[in-house]
Amino acid sequence: MEILPGPLLSQVNNPDDLKKLPREQLHQFCDELRQYIIDVVSVHGGHFAASLGVVELTVALHYIYNTPYDQLVWDVGHQAYGHKILTGRRDTFITNRKYNGLSGFPKRSESEYDTFGVGHSSTSISAALGMAMAAKYKGENRKSVAVIGDGAMTAGMAFEALNHAGVADADMLVILNDNCMSIDPNVGALKEYLTDITTSHTYNKFRDDVWNLLGKLPVGKRFTRDMASKLEAGFKGMVSKSSNLFEALNFRYFGPIDGHNITKLVDTLKDLRSIPGPKLLHIITVKGKGYELAEKDQTKWHAPGLFDKVTGEIYKKKLDVPQPPKYQDVFGHTIIELAEKNEAIMGVTPAMPSGSSLKFMMEKMPDRAFDVGICEQHAVTLSAGLATQGMRVFCNIYSSFMQRAFDQVVHDVAIQKLPVVLCLDRAGLVGEDGPTHHGAYDIAYFRCIPNMIIASPMNEQELRNMMYTSQLPTMNLPFVIRYPRGEGVMPEWKTPFEEMQIGKGRKIKDGQDVAILSFGHPGNFATQAIRELRTEGINPAHYDLRFVKPLDEELLHEAFGRYSKIVTVEDGTVAGGFGSAILEFMAKYNYKAEVKILGIPDRIVEHGTPKELQRECGYDAVAIAETVRDLMKDKVIVNTMIAG
The missing domain is CATH 3.40.50.970 (Thiamin diphosphate (ThDP)-binding fold, Pyr/PP domains)
Structure with a gap:
């Protein structure tokens, strides 16, 4: 199924193309960008509601700022789909989150527009401040912008960065995207504080009246801004005991404004770009904006999987037999x-x-x-x-x-x-x-x-x-x-509780010549591999260790005492992980064995389906069987000759 962009979106391959559009067409352009995200994610999957909520902000930022020279940092990153589409990746966006395709998050190696790699939250202000400080040191007129959600603002790291930015005298803008959501609804006093600002009709009406009045006075524009800021700052202290949080940290606070009003955003960002020092713009958005079902159930539509964009039906696997739970x-x-x-x-x-x-x-x-x-x-x-x-x-x-x-x-x-x-x-x-x-x-x-x-x-x-x-x-x-993401292996999982002996594993089966030692869910991969190997005349033993600390030394003494070839399997890094613990045991007790460690290699593993990545990293059932065959190649040759 070919997914085509709208007439305006099809003309925009980068922010320079976007800047050629007249302001009066930006509303239509936002509609087309939002629809394109809906079209692609419904068919190919991915995060959904977060990017819909920042379509207008994304367009306004690239319309006003000189990206990539100006540095734009997206917090968390699953809100950056529109950003990716506008920065040269529209036609490859269908590969988003697919094996060897685009990353689901901003990634420095993927595009010069992705100034900072993000996946965890609350890093944007620190990163953008570092960029702003570097620009100041090098004498560059480069702007730095951090886009952070109200959920991410709850993390201590965000407050640490705000605290430093207030005294660093660096030219940066923090945009607080306030939608009362992370994946689930936000919690805590900060949410209540932001709600207080948002709903304070007295404060917001007074500020608007001040700006409107001073904007009509026959004085210079700069004087008007300074007067308005001073009067506004003074009034904040009187109206609300909590309205000075950001300004107490030496940030100039602007907002809250409607984050879906593209004209207002463009005008505001244009003004803020010319104001030096640390600034915070508070915008109000709706997560899932433009797709009614996502607006109503934002948690469900954070990353819904594949769905029918017309009916809203989320496609689920339909199987006749009971399935294991997650x-x-x-x-x-x-x-x-x-x-x-x-x-x-x-x-x-x-x-x-x-x-x-x-x-x-x-x-x-x-x-x-x-x-x-x-x-x-x-x-x-x-x-x-x-x-x-x-x-x-x-x-x-x-x-x-x-x-x-x-x-x-x-x-x-x-x-x-x-x-x-x-x-x-x-x-x-x-x-x-x-x-x-x-x-x-x-x-x-x-x-x-x-x-x-x-x-x-x-x-x-x-x-x-x-x-x-x-x-x-x-x-x-x-x-x-x-324990891993996703399903287990037991449809009938609600078994009676039994106390486990700490540091005690179990022997699943005896074998000959080689023993497989597994830790955690990958033990099921070992079970699959053993079933296949037994058809070839290879019969490995299998031990489920259950604990990596403390190790079951009694079980390990048995395994190393009986088998000269050992395979360890884990879904953690091979550097310092379960396999390393087994080698330490072997060295401690002077055992001699040929050991193969299977797990996540000592490199960064990119994205793909779990099965694709387990295959790539070499610890799925196929890889376990291949490893055992390699260890047992002499016996495999003999068996082949006999069979011949």
Whole structure:
């Protein structure tokens, strides 16, 4: 199906082409850009509602600013689809998030217009400030603009950057895209503060009256702006106790204005471009703007998958047999089961109640489950504080986002031996979101921390039992449970709880000549490989270790005592991960064996489907079978000769 851009959009291949359009055609151009995003995403998938909400802002920025010389930084990045289409990637946009295609996020190696790679939130102000400071140092008249959502503004890093920018005397503009949403609805005092500004009719009417009045006075324009700013600043202090937050940080605050009024945006940005120093423009937008269903259910339409753009039907796989649940849903329902029996259990997540499925507990037990906003560091230390008071806290954070709270895990949890349960969703290769979201490093960066228990389930039953074990009164150490994005393997997953012995794995099957040691969900890939290998006369043993810290040394003594060829399989980085732990065991006890480590290689892995990436990285069932065949090539040759 060929997707064609509208008549105006088809003429625009870059921002220079956009600048040739008369202002009166920008409204139509925005309509065409929004429709093109709807057309492509409905057929090819991707993030959806965020980019629809910033169409007018995207057009106005490229219309007024001299990009790429002027530096434009998009926070998070899934709102940058319109930006990509306007900067030379319209005709390749159908490859967005596909294997070897365009990245779903801004990426420096992809385009000179992508000034900073982003995937995690709240980095834009720091990056844009760095660019502005460099421009000042080099004497360049280059502008720096950071576009940050109100959800991303909750992170401590954003406030750190604002605090520095206010005294750095750098020429930069922060655009606060206020739509009351991240993936889920925003929470916290900042949301209430922004709502107060937005709905303060007295303040907004007074400011508009001042500007209108002074704009008619027979004095110079510069004097009018200065007078208006001074009167406005003085009035802010009287009208609202909270209206000086940004100005207290030495930012000149403008807004709030309608982020879907392209004419107003163009005029405002043109004026702000000529004002030096740190500035903040507050715009009000609707996530999913222009697609009614996305406006009504913004969480559902954040990244809906493929859908019928006319009816709004989201296409789902239709299968006749029961399917396994997603690991995240097993977590979401299991924590409620446990909490109903243990009043000390609480749940915490940093802005991922839907993605982690903690939303189920938040709905059923709102006084025991909390979304703290995009604040991973706070989430971990909050959990630690609760643990000091006897609470059993399940802190659920995506693996790649947990990287942002590494210090808190060390300083606030591990050193104090607090029994916080860290549930790492999206461990391993997550697919189309790519390198910023892959959960590749958690085994390595947690394995080096003392006092940590690190476990990974091969299936839903093991996940439930790990969760059950982690909250028992006898558990007095931090407990990490990592599991992948997507479905497990057990349609009948709701099994009775059983306590697991810490550091105890299991032998799935005996074998000959070679043993496969697996950690977590990739053990299922090993099972598939073994089924295929047995048809060829090769019969590997299989051990599911379950824990990488502590290791099951008894099981490993058996494996190294019986097998001279070992294959380790994991969905983490091979540098410092599970395979490295096995090599350390082998060296410690002076075993001699030929060991092959399969997992995520020591390089940045780009985007694609999980299956495509697992194949590329060489730890899917096919790769495991190939590795075993290579280790057993002498036996394969003999078997072939006999068969011949």
